[in-house]
Structure formats: C-alpha cells, structure tokens
Amino acid sequence: MCNVSNFKQAVGFLISILAFNVSAQPEKSVEEILLRADQYRLDSAAAKVVSEVQLYENDELETTRHYTVYTRPERESLVVFKSKVEAGQKMLMLGDNYWLLMPKSRRPIRITPMQKLLGEASVGDISTLTWSADYQGKWVQSLELKLPMSESVMVNQLELTAKTSGASYQRIELWLEKGSDFPIRATMYLRSGKLAKEAWFTKGERNARTSVVAMTLHDRIQPSKKTVINYQEISPVALEAKYYNPAYLSRNTVSGL
Incomplete structure (x- = not known):
C-alpha cells in the first residue's frame, strides 16, 4: 500500500514538472526569438562593423x-585586418567557402572552417555570425x-545546431533574457563535441537603441586566454559586389575600406 502511494506521489510530481515546463515555454517561436536576438548585434542586412x-x-x-x-545576406562577409602587424590581410567568407588574402601574395589561400577558428580572436567570432541564419x-x-557580477536574470535557454558544415561552431548553448531576448551567455562547441569558448554579452546603447556593445570570450581549451571584442561602430553599409570576389581582392589593396 505504501508502495502504491509513493508511486502515485512520484507520478504526480513528474506531471507537475512537465506542466511547468510546458507553461514556461515562450509564446514566440524559437525562430522569432533568434531573429530578435540577432537584431541586438546587427540591425541591418548589410552592415559595416568596426571592432577593437x-x-x-x-x-x-x-x-x-x-x-x-x-557583412551582407546569404552568409557572406569580408574581414579587413586594420592593425599594423596585420595590415593588408583580408578574410573573405562566402557561404561555406573561405579565403585568406595576404598582402605579398597574388593568390587567395583557401582555408578550412577549422583554420578559420584558429587564434584567440578567431575570424569566426569577429565576423558576427547570425544565429537565425546559421543555426537551427x-x-x-x-x-x-x-551573472558574473553576482546578479541574476531570468532567461530562456536554447540549443542551436549548425545548419551547414562551414558554421563557426557545430553546437551553441544560448541564454537569452526572458521577455527582451537580449543575449546574455553562450557556450560554443566544436564538431568533435569539445567545449571551445564561453561568451558573455555586454548590454549598452548604440544609435539610441539597446545593443550588444561588447562580447567577452573565455577560451575553454586554453583557460588562461580571454578575448574582449568591443563593437565600436555598426552602420548600414552595402559594399559593391566586386569586393566579394577573391580574385579582385588579391589584385587590389582596398586600403580605403
């Protein structure tokens, strides 16, 4: 008799948990949530992003x-390296195809998605991928x-899976502020399943709008390393199509960009 009573209590407890989880689900679809989260990072289809x-x-x-x-639609972006030690270098990303262009080479160098992730500040992190376009x-x-500074916030936790083989990370766990969908935290995993980086997003204001003004990346493979990406300027800019051609970029310095 005691066992039956305990069983009923356990079933009731499970049902209450399931009911809570169903009721806790947001009214918007996941696709709508991700679109809104992306707008805090990039608010136009074609943009110029200046980063420190x-x-x-x-x-x-x-x-x-x-x-x-x-950046422009269809997962295309051009990264221009502006520091003195990297001057003249460019990275072109067209869908799942990537080229590194060096100042003293007349030939674009094809690179793999993994090579795109090399370094503390990988081009995959700098190029402001969009969750809604690149992930399910x-x-x-x-x-x-x-939060890191001892505060707490209510969030919706999402799990993102890459739609294409060229996505910077195979899987992302993403925490978005409940109600606003502002990105708070993300953990990024490689195709091998290994945790690569943990990101925290800084809220601020740009052009009188709430925006992500910085992203702090903690390297989980090399724990001593940390990267802070400050988004100094984001403005709607559409480059001519010629700048998304690796052959054109290899013949021209495009120093004015």
Whole structure:
C-alpha cells in the first residue's frame, strides 16, 4: 500500500514538472526569438562593423587588434585586418567557402572552417555570425541565470545546431533574457563535441537603441586566454559586389575600406 502511494506521489510530481515546463515555454517561436536576438548585434542586412579586439593572458592585456567587417545576406562577409602587424590581410567568407588574402601574395589561400577558428580572436567570432541564419534552434528551459557580477536574470535557454558544415561552431548553448531576448551567455562547441569558448554579452546603447556593445570570450581549451571584442561602430553599409570576389581582392589593396 505504501508502495502504491509513493508511486502515485512520484507520478504526480513528474506531471507537475512537465506542466511547468510546458507553461514556461515562450509564446514566440524559437525562430522569432533568434531573429530578435540577432537584431541586438546587427540591425541591418548589410552592415559595416568596426571592432577593437583585446587579447588577455592570465587577465593581463597582451595585445589589441582592430578589424572592420562588412557583412551582407546569404552568409557572406569580408574581414579587413586594420592593425599594423596585420595590415593588408583580408578574410573573405562566402557561404561555406573561405579565403585568406595576404598582402605579398597574388593568390587567395583557401582555408578550412577549422583554420578559420584558429587564434584567440578567431575570424569566426569577429565576423558576427547570425544565429537565425546559421543555426537551427530548440527551446530547452526557462531558468534563473547568475551573472558574473553576482546578479541574476531570468532567461530562456536554447540549443542551436549548425545548419551547414562551414558554421563557426557545430553546437551553441544560448541564454537569452526572458521577455527582451537580449543575449546574455553562450557556450560554443566544436564538431568533435569539445567545449571551445564561453561568451558573455555586454548590454549598452548604440544609435539610441539597446545593443550588444561588447562580447567577452573565455577560451575553454586554453583557460588562461580571454578575448574582449568591443563593437565600436555598426552602420548600414552595402559594399559593391566586386569586393566579394577573391580574385579582385588579391589584385587590389582596398586600403580605403
């Protein structure tokens, strides 16, 4: 008799949990949530993104780099390396195809998605990928998330799976502020399943709109390394089609970009 009573209590408890999870699901679709989250990072289809990237080792600033990224629809972007030590370098990404262009070489160098991720501030992180276009999302749960500075916020947790082989990361766990869908935290996993990086997003204002103004990346493969990407300018800019041609880029310095 006691066993029957315990069984009924357990079933009731499970039903209550399931009922809570169903009711906790957001009214919007996951696709709508991701579109809104992306708008805090890029609010136009074609944009110019000016970034300052600070590289830390054991919390000591090692170096600062500068990049200008031009994005347009269909997962196409051009990264122009602006720091003196990298001057003249460019990275072109057209869907799942990637080229590195060096200032003293007349030939574009084809690279793989994994090579795109090399370095503390990988081009995959700088190029501001869009979650709604590059990933298939799934709602996981609502919960209270503790922030690094001891505060807490209610969030929706999503799990994202790459739609294409060229996505920067195979899987992303994403926490978005409940109600606003502002991105709070993300953990990024390689195709091997290994946790590569953990990101925290900084809320601020740009052009009188709430925006992601910085992203802090903690390297989980090399824990002593940290990268802070400050988005100094994001403006609607559409480059001419010729700039998305690797042959054109290899013959021209495009120093004015």
